[in-house]
Amino acid sequence: MPTTACITTFDLADLPAARVLAQSVRAAHPTWRLHAVLLDELPDDLPAGIFADFDTVVPVAALDIPRFPGWIFGHDRMTARLPAGVLLLGGMLGREADLVVYLDAGSAVFHPLDLESGPLAAASILLAPQQIEPNDFAPALRDGELASMRQGIYSPAFLAACNDRDGLAFAAWLAGMMGRHQADSRLGAALPGPLFCNLAPALFDNVRVIRDPGYNVGGVNISRRRIAVGADGGIGVNGVPLRFMVFPSAGSPEEAMMERYGRGDIELYELMNWHRRQLARHAMEQRA
Amino acid sequence: MPAAGHTALEIIAPFVDAAFYLASFAADAAARQDPVAHFHEIGWKLGRAPNPDFDTRYYLRMNDDVRAAGVNPLLHYLRFGRAEGRLPQRPGGARRALAEAATPPAARRPGRHPPPAAAGLDTPGMVARIAAACVGMRGLVVSVSHDRYIDITGGMQIFIADEQAQFNADRVVYLHIAPIITRLTLAGEGDEPIPLQLTLDGTVMGIALSDEVVAALAGIGDDVVAVRYFVLHSLFGHRCSVLAALSEALRPRRNFFWLHDYASLCAGYNLLRNDAVFCGAPPEGSMACRICVYGDGRADYRARVNGLFARVAFDVLAPSEAALAVWRQGNAGLAWRSTRVHPNALLRPDITLAARPGPIRVAFIGYPIPAKGWVLFLDLFRRARGVPGLSFYHFANPEALRPMAGLTSVPVKVDAHDRLAMADAIAAHDIDLVAMLAPWPETFSYVTREAIAGGADIVALTVSGGVAEAVRQHQRGVLFASEEAVLRFFLDGHVEAYVAAQRAAGRARQTLLACGTTATFDPLNPTLDPARLITHEPALVVIAGGTVVHGEAGDGELVFHLPAGTGEVRLLSRHVVPARLDPAGADYRRVGVGVAALALDGVKVPIGDDRRHAGWHGALPGDPAQWTSGDAALRTDGATRLAITLAASPAYQRCKLIPGE
Known part of the structure; x- marks a missing residue:
């Protein structure tokens, strides 16, 4: 039976968010294995069971990244997330799973992602664009499409690859770019990690770009997405199920975009409040 | 973006809602004379809002550059901020604040x-x-x-x-x-x-x-x-x-x-x-x-x-x-x-009176809580309080009132002895419309019945369950599918035609009958009809010590054989509070049976005899009977035969759950 692994990366400050993600993945996909990269060194006095939401947690130093000190120096806690995830993804694909899904620690899954069956199952590589519908309001265009042109067309919070020729080639290439080349000054100035994914449809076959508003809902695209809760208790976006949402960190530009383009939708604020409550709960447990 | 060459006052003028703005400066002559200039020079510095959709304080708080520049935030918004995607007020409004304040039940202190x-x-x-x-x-x-x-x-x-x-x-x-x-x-x-x-x-x-x-x-x-x-x-x-x-x-x-x-x-x-x-x-x-x-x-x-x-x-x-x-x-x-x-109260048509002319009178009744629609009422009030021809009221317990400029507070205390105090207050102020804007299906809504009983019509949301049901049942009000539609009804002037027609038809008051909840449940009849519950049988028994003595009918009287040595008995019967059956009445006494004659061992115990010592109402002039409260005490001093002649019994409401007459 094909196996699926979900990976994420976090530092200790983001452990509450990562736990929210892990629990949401477990609820939607009980059979998935959950793996994480810890971007900090493991402290000696870590409370027992603090990583219980994950099947494995490995420290980033264990990823065998070439010229690791330079690599880690070149990142901050946010920009290291995707590259570290990609490096783990590359290592796991084929060895431990037939499908590996990376999700950013700031996201949460609501309805199942439907990656293993249906139309998305046929793809080797899955990417979720930041925008799937053009904006026509100048500020939203500036914060949306124009920002994506600079920082990456595809979401840095999600990617998936299958254990096949194209998936393996993509994973190896992306790991190489994010592991070696990002730390290699001979290749010029370091580029934002997500930008590399722009090349994927050009370089690889069987790439599926998920143009479904239920995936990758976040500040960068909320201007074109409207959340609604149905009578059956399901949460939808533009009439389709909400698959996963990327929650902005406090004070981030994405949070301002949620505010600016959310149109006062109460359901959007309910989701954000829910995420904040979960973070607070886990943070309290962590302190206890 | 406003056309170049316009002055600041020309740019902001269409966005200064004079009626709304002046509600904060009712006593300020300069503001009244020129609200636009007043806002431009003074109002925004005091944090006042020029209209319901622009929050001056929020705009300054969210935009450091505007605050540092010391410019009129409304002017900045209209010239630049709107095109830049800046927000005129915190999105989500009051419902967002409610959602943010929501607390899990387990976290609330008992x-x-x-x-x-x-x-x-x-x-x-x-x-x-x-x-x-x-x-x-x-x-x-x-x-x-x-x-x-x-x-x-x-x-x-x-x-x-x-x-x-x-x-x-x-x-x-x-x-x-x-x-x-x-x-x-x-x-x-x-x-x-x-x-x-x-x-x-x-x-x-x-x-x-x-x-x-x-x-x-x-x-x-x-x-x-x-x-x-x-x-x-x-x-x-x-x-x-x-x-x-x-x-x-x-x-x-x-x-x-x-x-x-x-x-x-x-x-x-x-x-x-x-x-x-x-x-x-x-x-x-x-x-x-x-x-x-x-x-x-x-x-x-x-x-x-x-x-x-x-x-x-x-x-x-x-x-x-x-x-x-x-x-x-x-x-x-x-x-x-x-x-x-099984309803908790019934409405019955009563008199129709002429409505008073004057501004349209709109009220909120009861505790100002979101579940009762206070949030939407407040939004309506804020937007419409300066509109000519509209006036706003709040009827509630004194501790529940929230006094504010433009809102007339009316303290009303409803209690067991004056269940109709709210309906009477609504009628006394000749209220046209009561806003019952509950955002959920209320199961009954007593307040809705009070409002209708007082002669007012209801403005409600279709989602409001028992409220909307009462509006449809009594054809007394207007229902809206959304909060926006409620606001449009008032702010676009549709309310004027509605109230004109309502007033032309007259102020139709209704009587409000309490149903006693489970006490009027009739297992055999699915429809509640108080008339079917009426009985004139008093179900009188005599309690002698711990013993229940039933009467024997004979010769126009009920005869009770008392155990030997009984010093005192209780006359226990059904009773009625007349005002509960007739809301127009004011008789809140418990009325049991009317005793026309009473004799112990064949000797008459007349009205006024001190052996009738508790639970007896004072005899009325010309009334040959003395009424009990339903539980009257009588000293018997060892008598063994009590004969009671009853006068006509009142109409009691009997509980159909209890067998027997």
Whole structure:
């Protein structure tokens, strides 16, 4: 039976968010294995069971990244997330799973992602664009499409690859770019990690770009997405199920975009409040 | 972006709502003379809003550059901010604030409300007190709710008080049980008994632990009182296993469960997800429940409620069709014996009076809480308070009033002796429209009936359940599908035509009849018709010591053979409070039977004789009968034959749940 692994990366400050993600993945996909990269060194006095939401947690130093000190120096806690995830993804694909899904620690899954069956199952590589519908309001265009042109067309919070020729080639290439080349000054100035994914449809076959508003809902695209809760208790976006949402960190530009383009939708604020409550709960447990 | 060359005042003028702005500066002559210039020079520096959709303080707080530049924030917004995507006010409005403030039930601090100076009760003491109260009575009702209804004024408490009064009037004992530790959710399960407070026939009886109350109810045998009923009005503060044990110990003929709210479906008893949006009680595993403050623990909550319904076969009573429909849709897993719609109060057409001219008078009634639509009313008031031809009122208990400029506060106290105080106040102020803007399906809404009784029409949302049902049933009001449509009705002037037509038809008042809730439930007739409950049979018995003596009819009188040595007896009968049957009346006395003649061992005991020493109303001039209160004491001094001649009996309301006339 094909196996699926979900990976994420976090530092200790983001452990509450990562736990929210892990629990949401477990609820939607009980059979998935959950793996994480810890971007900090493991402290000696870590409370027992603090990583219980994950099947494995490995420290980033264990990823065998070439010229690791330079690599880690070149990142901050946010920009290291995707590259570290990609490096783990590359290592796991084929060895431990037939499908590996990376999700950013700031996201949460609501309805199942439907990656293993249906139309998305046929793809080797899955990417979720930041925008799937053009904006026509100048500020939203500036914060949306124009920002994506600079920082990456595809979401840095999600990617998936299958254990096949194209998936393996993509994973190896992306790991190489994010592991070696990002730390290699001979290749010029370091580029934002997500930008590399722009090349994927050009370089690889069987790439599926998920143009479904239920995936990758976040500040960068909320201007074109409207959340609604149905009578059956399901949460939808533009009439389709909400698959996963990327929650902005406090004070981030994405949070301002949620505010600016959310149109006062109460359901959007309910989701954000829910995420904040979960973070607070886990943070309290962590302190206890 | 405004055209170049316009002055600052020209740019902002269309966005300064003079009526709205001046509501903050009613006494400021300069503001009144030129509101636009006043806002541009003074108002924004004071943080005042120029219109309902621009929040000056928010704009300055969110935009450091504007604050640092010291420019009029409205002008900045119109010139630059709007095109840059800056926000004129915090999005989401009041509902967002509600959602943010929503707190999981488990995180709320429970209250503690024991009756003042109440005695602790043990099992034998409770059995003795209840048994003594049951002597000569036709039945026992044990009812349960979340608080001590005799000391709190609220819809459910009024219904329970009326229920008690009406059962008592039909010689039925009414024992009420409430938790001492109050909470807006269930009490946790566990082995430790929980403290309860008991009220017997409207008087505090004392406090006791739940296991002792269960034991006491088990100790009430058929020889004490054969007809027993269990009525559950509210689950909150109670432990489901204790409620089941209370019912099982009582061994009632029926168990009634009232849908005064939806607490049997969710601890969010009005089904407002995150206190902000009506949810319809989706499955507890749904995404909607996951993101709701009531979602955590809802599966366990429902399992406990379902466990109660599995142990106790409830006859479910809903005060409206709407409430029953919502409950049926969301009650998966619950087992019940029957369902029935049974209103808590009835309206009957009364006089129609001419409406006064003048501005359209719009009111909010009751506690200013979001679940009652206060948020939307406040939004409407803020936007429309300066509109010529509209005036706004708030009718409520004095402590619930929120005085503010442009809103006329009217203190009204509704209590057991003046149930119609609110309807009368609405009529006295000649209110045209009452805003009942509950964002969820209210199960009944007493306030809606009060408003209609007072001659007002209702403005409500279609989602409002029992409110909307009453509007349709009585054809007294207008319903809207959305909050925006409500605002448009008032702000676009449609309200003027509506009220003109309403006033032309006259102010149609109605009488409001309390139904006694369970006390008027008729198992054989699904439609509530108070006329069918009327009886003139007083069901008179005499209590001699602990013995019930029934009369023998003969020669126009009832003869009671008293045990030898009886020093005093009680004349126990049905009673009626005339004002409850005739809201126009003001006679709040308990009226039992009219005694035309009374004799002991053949010797007449005349009116005014001091042997008629308690529970007798004063004789009226020209009235040959003296009326009892329904429980009158008579000193018999060892007589063995009591003969009573009754005058015509009044109209009593009989409880169809109790067998016999």
